[in-house]
Amino acid sequence: xxxxxxxxxxxxxxPMLALEDGQPKPVKTVPAHFSExxxxxxxxxxxxxxxxxxxxxxxxxxxxxxxxLDMEDVKITLDLKRFVERSSGVFGKSGTG
Numbered sequence: 001x002x003x004x005x006x007x008x009x010x011x012x013x014x015p016m017l018a019l020e021d022g023q024p025k026p027v028k029t030v031p032a033h034f035s036e037x038x039x040x041x042x043x044x045x046x047x048x049x050x051x052x053x054x055x056x057x058x059x060x061x062x063x064x065x066x067x068x069l070d071m072e073d074v075k076i077t078l079d080l081k082r083f084v085e086r087s088s089g090v091f092g093k094s095g096t097g
Contacts, residue, residue, distance in 0.1 A: 017048060024048045042074050049077050 015031065017024040024047060050062035052075055062077040 019044065019047060022047070039071065040074070045074050045076065050079055052077050 015027040018027045052064045061080045
């Protein structure tokens with residue numbers, strides 16, 4: 001019997017990438033029920049999005065666009081060359097913070 005306060009939430013997500021052999025690859029399956037989850041580290045995020053600055057190996061420049069909510073120490077970057085290949089827009093709503 002459980003005594004105390006319990007909190008739960010429902011999350012709907014679609015896995016897109018998994019790290020296999022240190023490289024991001026498209027996922028082929030979804031995680032099993034009750035699989036362990038955790039926040040991604042800066043290193044893991046950088047493996048997917050790239051590290052801020054010029055990358056000699058990829059011959060491209062990654063620029064910092066923001067941070068995930070409640071993860072101020074993790075930077076999200078975009079590949080500048082790939083970003084400008086297509087029409088892009090940044091939209092916001094005034095007064096939302």
